Amino acid sequence: MTLLQHLNSLVTSAFQQSDIPETYPTLISLSQRPEFGDYQVNGAMQAAKALKINPIALAEKVAAYLSKQPTIQSAQACKPGFINIFIEDQWLTEKLNNLYLSSRCGIKKASSPKTIVIDYSHPNIAKEMAVHHLRSTVIGDSIARLLFFLGHNVIRQNHIGDWGTQFGMLIALLESDEYDYIETPKLSDLENFYKAAKKRFDQDTDFAKKASSYVVKLQSNDPYFIKIWKKIVHISMEQNQQIYHRLNISLTAADVYGESAYNDLLPMIIKLLVKKELLTQHNGAKVVFLEHFKNKENEPMGVILQKSDGGYLYSTTDLAALYYRAHNLDATEIIYCVDARQTQHLEQIFSIAALANFIPKDIVLKHYEFGMMLDATGKPFKTRSGKTIKLSDLLDEAELRSTNILAERHSDLEEADRVKVINALAIGAIKYADLSKNRSSNYVFNWDSMLSFEGNTAPYLLYAYTRIQSIFRKSKHITVQDTDKFSLKETIERKMSLILIRFHDVLNKVEKEGKPHLLCSYLYELASHFMSFYESCPILNTNIDPEQQKSRLMLCDITAKTLKIGLDLLGIQTVDRM
RNA sequence: GUGCCCAUAGCUCAAUCGGAUAGAGCAACGGCCUUCUAAGCCGUAGGUUGCAGGUUCGAUUCCUGCUGGGUGCGCCA
CATH class of the missing domain: 1.10.730.10 (Isoleucyl-tRNA Synthetase; Domain 1)
Structure with a gap:
């Protein structure tokens, strides 16, 4: 039992003895000033208010009971109805002794461990990791370490950005006349190729068409395109793994399960939503309309899950990932360590999953959102010339x-x-x-x-x-x-x-x-x-x-x-x- | 247009489900090295918690309105 748990059990008994119903919380907190003891109980005031009895009288009753407990040196009722607890030194030293003899500082592993999936880091392939990946990576890794230390079954998921339209462009450029196919490009090359490909994609319609057709090839598992794509992913992730090593991040290659991994699941997700009659055809696209989200025209917001050309979007992938984590990884809890700007997106995903009965109701979904890194002037943290910092x-x-x-x-x-x-x-x-x-x-x-x-x-x-x-x-x-x-x-x-x-x-x-x-x-x-x-x-x-x-x-x-x-x-x- | 987040000391940040006199560090000022690492410690000063109301024994915390800032909102991810 922790210190707080121990105090809570004592105060709970004291409340019972004082005829306070169990529904009232004990409200134990650290005392902020030495004269108010080591810990203080604020629950008596709240209970007295609801029960319409004199708070100080009730506090005195609770304090009197607490004072008799062997681990408590004294308990005093004060002014409106605070109870200040002073802990017995003898008990403190016994507790210290336990900590001294334990290599884990007395922290026991959870008696009923949860299976917790934690989604963090998620770098983009074909680009070097940048400062905006830092918070997700660092915070997520800390949470993962903590949950593991507390005895839970932790499944790290590195949801890398390894799929989608950019790979069509990149492959199209890599095999074009100027570049030829390069056997072992470096990641820094890939990033430059990516920029060049993007530029050409926007200017050259033939190239854009070719790139789009390559995306289709890739998504239909064409062996030639898969081979090049795999190489790009491999080069990227090798470099990312070096960053993880330098940063002492516990992610390994085994934790990588990126967007591409859900490719085969996507048609099934659409079918499931059709079956639940949640999808609407709208200008050729398949859309779920959510009543409690509004768009710019103040109408129910549509979340597109399949484009008019048949392509899927990141909402579709995220739904598939949710499905996979619930059903294949048997998660009891899923934590998303994702930028705060994705809050609405994730709420939509969770809403759609709930509407479609996608996942068991008792799975806990958490968004551990985080803010941006700013410079001294309050602007997003970038290089002097305004570029992203690697x-x-x-x-x-x-x-x-x-x-x-x-x-x-x-x-x-x-x-x-x-x-x-x-x-x-x-x-x-x-x-x-x-x-x-x-x-x-x-x-x-x-x-x-x-x-x-x-x-x-x-x-x-x-x-x-x-x-x-x-x-x-x-x-x-x-x-x-x-x-x-x-x-x-x-x-x-x-x-x-x-x-x-x-x-x-x-x-x-x-x-x-x-x-x-x-x-x-x-x-x-x-x-x-x-x-x-x-x-x-x-x-x-x-x-x-x-x-x-x-x-x-x-x-x-x-x-x-x-x-x-x-x-x-x-x-x-x-x-x-x- | 609409949703979400934020506003606390000159600066960077805390503040437990609504609790007692809102706490730290930096910067400022004043002390402490013949004694375990002075990369440290001790002390002083610094606040109308953005503004105006409300709820109550009690509000930085909850509610309403306003001001200022950030961020998101249908065929990128």
């Missing part, structure tokens, strides 16, 4: 900046360690800057603040971790045994304990909300309290009481483990010295 260029710059920072510090690390530190700082800074902000809003990208050692940044957390490791290196002569006890004499030691014990509740919250910034805030709170502890609670001084010394070493141990696990769930690697 992800590989962004990572290069991060490494260059980290190298310079390390050089300024006159770090005396060996070369191999130096490279590791540069990498951890560079990648950690970029990922943490993104993950530490509430994902649903836009965020301002700033090199200097993300690479700073001050404030809520990856370097600060990494530095806190190395300080602990340094203590460990210098304390090898002290043997701590499993039977050693915690002693929480200083205020900061007790405060740190409460934070450490809260870890499991934080992870549960991040799982529930799908918001990694809650984990970041927590880790920063932990790290900054550790820094205070580090300054005010010496460990290696010779005049320290041995019992106190061991207790502090054990606190360091749990702190290090918590930081390590927490950062790992964010996809950020730690280093032992820097």
